[in-house]
Amino acid sequence: MDVLVIGAGMVGAACAYYCAAAGLRVGVVERGAVASGTTSGGEGNILVSDKEPGAELDLALLSVRLWASLGERFGADRFELQAKGGVVVARTAAAATGLADLAARQRACGVDAVDVSSAELASLEPNLTRDVVGGAHYPQDMQVQPMLAAAELLRQARSLGATVHTGTSVIGFTRGGVRTSAGEMSARWVVNAAGTWGGEIAALAGAPVPILPRRGFVLVTEPLPTVMRHKVYSADYVANVASDDAGLETSVVVEGTSAGTVLIGASRERVGFDRHVSLPVLRRLAAEAVALFPFLAEVNLLRGYLGFRPYCPDHLPVIGQDPRVPGLVHACGHEGAGIGLSAATGHLIAQTLTGATPDLDLAPFRPDRFAREVVG
Amino acid sequence: MSFSFAGKEIVFGAGQSVGAALIAAGYRSWRTTRHDGAPRGVFCGIGVCFDCLVVVNGRPNQRACLTEARDGDEIEPQEGTGHAHLAC
Amino acid sequence: MPTSRADIAILGAGPAGLAAAVAAHRAGARVTLLDGAARVGGQYWRHRDGDNGAGHHLWSTLHRLRETPLDFRPGHAIWHVERTDDGFTIHTAAGEVLSRTVIVATGAYDRQLPFPGWTLPGVFTAGGAQALLKGHGVVVGERVVVTGTGPFLLPVAAGLAEAGARVLGVFEAGSPLGFARHPAAVARNLGKLTEGAAYLKTLRRHRVPFRPRRTVVAAHGDDRVRAVTVATLDDTWRVVAEQRIECDAVAVGYGFTPQLEIPLQLGCDTHLDVDGSLVATADDRQRASVPGVYLAGEVCGVGGAQLSLVEGELAGRHAAGAALDKRLVRRRTTLRAFAVAMHRTYPVRPGWQSWLADDTLVCRCEEVPVREIQRSIVDFGATEPRTVKLLARPGMGLCQGRVCGYATACLVASAGTRSVTAGDLLGLSARPIAAPITLGALAEQQVEEA
Numbered sequence: 001m002d003v004l005v006i007g008a009g010m011v012g013a014a015c016a017y018y019c020a021a022a023g024l025r026v027g028v029v030e031r032g033a034v035a036s037g038t039t040s041g042g043e044g045n046i047l048v049s050d051k052e053p054g055a056e057l058d059l060a061l062l063s064v065r066l067w068a069s070l071g072e073r074f075g076a077d078r079f080e081l082q083a084k085g086g087v088v089v090a091r092t093a094a095a096a097t098g099l100a101d102l103a104a105r106q107r108a109c110g111v112d113a114v115d116v117s118s119a120e121l122a123s124l125e126p127n128l129t130r131d132v133v134g135g136a137h138y139p140q141d142m143q144v145q146p147m148l149a150a151a152e153l154l155r156q157a158r159s160l161g162a163t164v165h166t167g168t169s170v171i172g173f174t175r176g177g178v179r180t181s182a183g184e185m186s187a188r189w190v191v192n193a194a195g196t197w198g199g200e201i202a203a204l205a206g207a208p209v210p211i212l213p214r215r216g217f218v219l220v221t222e223p224l225p226t227v228m229r230h231k232v233y234s235a236d237y238v239a240n241v242a243s244d245d246a247g248l249e250t251s252v253v254v255e256g257t258s259a260g261t262v263l264i265g266a267s268r269e270r271v272g273f274d275r276h277v278s279l280p281v282l283r284r285l286a287a288e289a290v291a292l293f294p295f296l297a298e299v300n301l302l303r304g305y306l307g308f309r310p311y312c313p314d315h316l317p318v319i320g321q322d323p324r325v326p327g328l329v330h331a332c333g334h335e336g337a338g339i340g341l342s343a344a345t346g347h348l349i350a351q352t353l354t355g356a357t358p359d360l361d362l363a364p365f366r367p368d369r370f371a372r373e374v375v376g
Numbered sequence: 377m378s379f380s381f382a383g384k385e386i387v388f389g390a391g392q393s394v395g396a397a398l399i400a401a402g403y404r405s406w407r408t409t410r411h412d413g414a415p416r417g418v419f420c421g422i423g424v425c426f427d428c429l430v431v432v433n434g435r436p437n438q439r440a441c442l443t444e445a446r447d448g449d450e451i452e453p454q455e456g457t458g459h460a461h462l463a464c
Numbered sequence: 465m466p467t468s469r470a471d472i473a474i475l476g477a478g479p480a481g482l483a484a485a486v487a488a489h490r491a492g493a494r495v496t497l498l499d500g501a502a503r504v505g506g507q508y509w510r511h512r513d514g515d516n517g518a519g520h521h522l523w524s525t526l527h528r529l530r531e532t533p534l535d536f537r538p539g540h541a542i543w544h545v546e547r548t549d550d551g552f553t554i555h556t557a558a559g560e561v562l563s564r565t566v567i568v569a570t571g572a573y574d575r576q577l578p579f580p581g582w583t584l585p586g587v588f589t590a591g592g593a594q595a596l597l598k599g600h601g602v603v604v605g606e607r608v609v610v611t612g613t614g615p616f617l618l619p620v621a622a623g624l625a626e627a628g629a630r631v632l633g634v635f636e637a638g639s640p641l642g643f644a645r646h647p648a649a650v651a652r653n654l655g656k657l658t659e660g661a662a663y664l665k666t667l668r669r670h671r672v673p674f675r676p677r678r679t680v681v682a683a684h685g686d687d688r689v690r691a692v693t694v695a696t697l698d699d700t701w702r703v704v705a706e707q708r709i710e711c712d713a714v715a716v717g718y719g720f721t722p723q724l725e726i727p728l729q730l731g732c733d734t735h736l737d738v739d740g741s742l743v744a745t746a747d748d749r750q751r752a753s754v755p756g757v758y759l760a761g762e763v764c765g766v767g768g769a770q771l772s773l774v775e776g777e778l779a780g781r782h783a784a785g786a787a788l789d790k791r792l793v794r795r796r797t798t799l800r801a802f803a804v805a806m807h808r809t810y811p812v813r814p815g816w817q818s819w820l821a822d823d824t825l826v827c828r829c830e831e832v833p834v835r836e837i838q839r840s841i842v843d844f845g846a847t848e849p850r851t852v853k854l855l856a857r858p859g860m861g862l863c864q865g866r867v868c869g870y871a872t873a874c875l876v877a878s879a880g881t882r883s884v885t886a887g888d889l890l891g892l893s894a895r896p897i898a899a900p901i902t903l904g905a906l907a908e909q910q911v912e913e914a
Contacts, residue, residue, distance in 0.1 A: 151844035225463035287907035297904030396600030404585035421592025426862035
């Protein structure tokens with residue numbers, strides 16, 4: 001085997017697909033089921049809008065283009081890929097100013113960001129509250145159904161010769177590969193795509209990477225007709241993502257789905273892997289969603305789910321070969337942007353492993369970039 | 377006592393649910409599903425299956441089997457999600 | 465929205481909950497009894513105002529229990545129960561209740577197996593036909609076919625026949641003569657046999673045929689059911705012969721499965737019971753695995769109303785700190801043995817999957833056909849029901865898998881040539897939101913701090 005990918009979530013699936021498509025012999029090991037980790041707790045965001053200029057935005061711009069290609073290649077309906085665009089809403093003058101400033105800086109990096117007035121917001125989203133100051137429209141933002149996307153990419157990888165082993169845990173690393181619950185597997189490269197558990201895998205390999213969980217909840221409404229045309233979120237979302245606060249941060253994100261349900265996020269808390277439903281979080285998300293879309297007050301909540309975003313202290317993922325352990329490659333730590341960034345991640349990993357020059361400089365995502373104290 | 381349903385007067389007894397009254401009046405379905413447009417009425421009769429959804433005084437997604445019929449109610453069949461007026 | 469306090473909150477006012485509430489009250493506890501319905505009685509004692517008890521069982525017991533003055537809150541459908549430092553906060557559609565202890569007695573509902581045409585209007589669950597008759601005085605049709613498996617088919621058919629419907633037959637998929645393999649359990653519960661015998665007598669009087677090894681494998685019609693195919697089954701439940709019967713209603717049930725939302729919200733242990741249903745695990749004092757939580761009745765194992773009454777009384781007494789009643793414990797043992805014997809007499813056999821066509825809907829809410837479930841297994845390599853749910857959407861609709869959960873788990877296990885596990889059913893059972901609540905109501909909720 002050339003490449004053994006640890007993790008059959010969105011990022012692992014993308015790595016498997018792009019490596020297989022590049023002619024490498026690929027195996028995937030997953031301790032649970034396909035996409036049973038954070039991928040099944042996500043919303044399916046593929047965004048450029050929520051990223052400050054920098055390495056992550058560059059990654060996102062590449063990834064959005066690759067997602068569009070994947071949609072063309074396999075059929076967007078296969079995984080409910082929708083090029084619906086994003087609308088960011090500012091409800092105070094300060095938020096509007098901050099948003100306009102961010103949009104200008106993003107445009108300078110190649111993002112298609114259009115400033116919109118409150119009147120334009122009303123025609124973009126007729127069901128939105130009229131109590132808004134202004135906003136921005138990002139036509140490049142997309143949405144996908146993450147389970148279907150991961151499953152489909154793995155299926156494509158299998159049709160290119162990859163093997164997928166679910167229910168198989170990695171319990172150690174060897175000179176030439178890994179030791180699993182189903183025996184040893186050898187490979188030239190091992191890709192750590194274990195998401196929120198990427199830190200555990202990295203530690204097993206003797207190359208620690210400081211990935212920690214950041215819990216998020218999503219509310220799901222009863223099915224509705226098309227009530228929102230774009231992904232809609234509040235302008236304080238970006239500040240939220242970049243925050244280091246351990247307490248509860250919420251910033252409303254609302255979008256429709258192909259199935260008709262509306263998904264409502266987003267909350268961020270550092271509570272380890274606590275899986276208990278937190279009613280205060282659900283209440284806050286419900287209140288913020290109703291403030292943005294008043295009709296939601298009369299709509300029933302169907303269910304809620306949670307997931308643990310994998311984050312690194314500097315809010316950038318780890319992508320690329322690990323200089324500390326030959327043959328070890330990382331592709332994890334995407335913190336809430338894993339779905340969107342998976343296509344670029346998989347593509348860049350495949351380029352790296354086939355000796356091609358990666359389309360992006362991977363230095364900002366180096367696995368060994370953390371100061372010793374941080375890793376601990 | 378009676379309620380209106382799709383323009384007709386449906387007589388009911390005290391304590392009967394909307395679903396029971398509609399069945400007694402000869403109806404077996406009062407909504408269509410959102411994908412196939414298939415007719416549905418009461419299935420489980422005890423509020424578990426959510427098949428018997430009907431619009432009660434303007435509110436959609438009410439389980440007919442659990443909703444006690446009241447004199448003067450306006451009951452309407454439900455199409456799909458029941459929220460068509462929100463579509464944009 | 466009001467907030468109230470109690471020592472013990474009892475969730476569900478059927479036989480178990482009512483018995484628990486009375487026992488706890490008599491032992492001196494401050495009790496609040498909650499139910500979503502307008503009356504006590506649950507499913508077993510569904511009745512109308514002015515009902516004289518004819519056609520009901522254990523009616524005098526219901527009366528005796530109802531006489532006890534209790535704090536009963538009707539119309540309090542529970543959407544979430546939360547553990548707090550002081551006990552529990554019970555979130556209902558009509559306000560919050562805080563209590564130190566909870567007794568979960570949320571009962572069970574009909575278990576279903578899909579078959580072609582089962583979504584046609586006029587096809588009811590056996591429990592639904594019963595609820596409409598007993599609770600609302602409505603007969604589901606003029607030519608009714610009663611089918612499925614289990615002793616519950618008899619009272620449903622007898623009730624319909626007594627109410628004037630023409631019951632074309634009781635088509636029981638199993639062969640209950642297997643009951644004879646459990647003589648000891650049966651002998652200690654002769655009263656149950658007489659109950660069954662009485663129903664059969666009623667059916668004979670109305671000339672309703674009882675046919676074992678037969679069941680409805682398809683329903684036919686346009687906007688409602690007009691006919692069914694009744695099959696003769698072999699002992700794995702595969703079809704060996706078929707017959708078409710014209711009818712205007714079907715009442716179908718394949719046993720029962722507990723309402724587990726609240727025990728699961730609280731993190732209680734569950735296990736797979738003898739009948740293949742997922743049930744909450746209770747110890748000999750009716751305690752769940754989570755401190756302060758008690759369980760009684762069908763929620764911790766389907767076993768009938770008498771067992772529910774005994775477990776309710778035990779739970780109520782223990783929750784209130786009263787001493788163990790050895791006589792009650794012995795009665796529970798006897799009744800549980802009988803329940804086990806019943807379950808073993810009426811198993812669900814895997815051949816039912818051969819009745820399905822590719823386009824037979826498995827998930828009624830999301831209209832997911834067999835072919836979509838198979839696609840997620842075959843094309844996407846899904847090996848667990850939770851993965852299938854996330855890919856093909858069975859269990860994602862309004863009923864959140866209550867109706868299709870068991871069938872989906874069976875289909876997935878069978879594709880993996882293995883049996884259904886508790887984990888399979890768990891993956892389709894967790895519901896943080898147990899009853900509908902609007903986003904507006906959730907947003908406005910204020911809960912008094914203790």
